[in-house]
Amino acid sequence: MSFKASLQISRPQFDIHVKIAASAGEVTAIFGPSGCGKTSLLRAVAGLDSKATGTVEMNGEIWQNHTMFRPTHQRDIGFVFQEASLLPHLNVMQNIEYASKRQAKHKKRISLEHVINLLELSPLLKQSVENLSGGEKQRVCLARAIATSPALLLLDEPLAAVDTVHKQEILHYIQSLKNDFNIPMLYVSHAINEVAQLSDRLLLMEKGQVRAEGLTADLLSQTNLPFVAQQDAAAVFDTVVRKQEAHYGLSYLTFDSGQFIVTESDLAVQQRVRVQVLARDVSITLSQPAQSSILNIFPVTIESITPQGIAKQLLRLRIGQQILLSRITSKSLEDLSLRVGSQVFAQVKAVSLLN
Template sequence: MLEVALRHRFGRDGFAIDAAFTAPEVGVTALFGPSGCGKSTILAAVAGLLQPHEGRVAVDGGVVLDTARGISVAAEHRRFAVVFQEARLFPHLSVDTNLRYGLRRAPRDATGPGFEEVVALLGIAPLLARRPGRLSGGERQRVALGRALLARPRLLLMDEPLAALDAGRRGDVLPFLARLRDAARIPILYVTHALDEVDALADRLVLLDAGRVLAEGAVEQLAARTDLPLAARRDAGSLITCTIDAHDPVRGLTRLGFPGGAFFVSLRAEPPGSRARIRLRARDIAVATEPPRGISTQNILAATLTGINEAASSHEAFLTLSIGPTVMLARVTRDSVTRLGLVPGMALWAVVKAVTFDHAAGHPGDEAAEPVPTPASMASWG
């Protein structure tokens, strides 16, 4: 487990960090928040690149920083690997030699993926003879990730590794990051302000604002909370982990199963049994007080209204819907709440149009999904 507690101020009246959180021994913990909230400063302090005024950092009980006890292990001895926005490869060395530099830094007794496995994992075998100047930005980042993993660190730190890439390149690199996460089997601290990266990669979320932790926990749990700044975003909604149950090529549909139900979406490429996590934006979900008929939407799910909460606008409200153990959010007008007589405990039908999942699949740069049709017994926001 990673344990972090830091306090630091830049100048007498400057920006201050006062943050504490934990991360599990395996998986990705995302530090998320607006620019200037302290994400990169926290990561720098964990890496040993910044000495905080007060703090403690430990990995699996091994303390690398404890200002109260006078402990501060130098950055090069912490066995933490850092991946920055820029790949920072050696320009005069080939990709192969850059990767092997990371391998040479690994302790003799350290375990982890081998050279060939990492090369295959990141799809960089065709690049081995090239130098960094002949690589695209996405290729350079994949090589930087491989070099970091081959050093076999105790902790992998990523400071917005995709921020310098355009939307297309980010979309290309994200699947490789997911493979790296699964293969590394170490804690990964990932700094980002891009919610699609959180959705695709993170197991745990630390939500930051003005140098302080607003909330921490499983990504799915925090996404469903309407009392956090996430709820004020245009893409606010629920995050649902699904399994690809089956494909129907004739109809052009894929069935995604989740605890409590299933979605039918446009045909996907992943094989049955694969896992997929999707974001359903609250504004793309309508509700009905009776089963809708005569509409094109197939994703009509029986639900129980378990809560009605305030939204950023006084004219809107968030509905918390339970579909078995799965929680889903819908954003509707206050007028709809009154007109439909919505109260907690009511049986409702959640209506999600299939094209919504084009955005929910997490492709960077997607445009807004087509709004759901709204018959008289249905309520939606738009």
């Protein structure tokens, strides 16, 4: 399944001009500050803005162009909004069934039982939706959206109304949907941690325009983009579990140019794991330490040096085909005589598992 659109939307403050695409089993995050046009774009894709012009195409089927416009109910989509718009007079199961009934039988590819089990909703099926927590309501909304067997899933800041404790839980369920159903997803957010954890591709919007678009791991480490200016600037790696040392509680995660050793024993060999390394958790040494408690040390080349105020410097480091970030003091930069092209060693003090 593949989706692509090229849309123009007129707004009082600015016009929106966006080209966007997504493939089967892929999450494309639409990221940017509040008011940049993210939700307007998603509404246009869904057919909720009849004044939007351009083309929308799903699996070669035209939903919109200069001569025709399919209304929302004729577009094969599932939509999860910021607020859980559930029908209060129906219980959980009835809400899910209500959505399922709107899809033609010959287009139903996903069983309700599968959705319910995946989202762990069985204990809630007979409950009134008004008695559910925010996280539970969003799980029902996810089930309702998937129950229609959509060709495309749209998620408009689905965690905005969920408390911090349950956000990670919902992200886990969305990841499960991605893995199980192979549906392309467009995920709107202004929370970079959600984007880093979930998305394969990233579209960065600014005042209605696409400032950057590409693989999430690539864009998060681009020094000309705003992500690296944040306190939690980080590099993201997609890895595979190669082996475990159970007696130490360690797992070895390989990527294109090396491996991370992490203190996590609950991973399965060959499992795919996305990890994050914060720039502030990477230090630099000129020679490889002969004896160190740090397990993850890599030979790297300094690709760029970006001042961040007077006291800090951001280093973009290359490990083969991968990029690592390091934030060090300006004094350390000077004391070590670091330059673009310098070959040094990066000491990674912490690695976080994202999924």
